[in-house]
Amino acid sequence: MSIEAYCVKCKAKKVMLNPVAGTTKNGKPLLKGTCPDCKTTLCRIGAVKESK
Incomplete structure (x- = not known):
């Protein structure tokens, strides 16, 4: 599964390498x-x- 996120340094959307699921301090889901x-x-x- 390829997940895209915006890279601030490159100023473009990129496919994430090694995404890891987690949560923020207030409990919202995130991927790093x-x-x-x-x-x-x-x-x-x-x-x-997730797309089927």
Whole structure:
């Protein structure tokens, strides 16, 4: 499953490498991964809908 997130350093949407699920301090779901180009941490807040 490929998850896209916005990279602030590259200023473009990138496919996340090694996404890991977690939660924020107030309990909202998030995914953390790395940018394939610049290795910056990417975060995607909110539940990700899986496509069938």
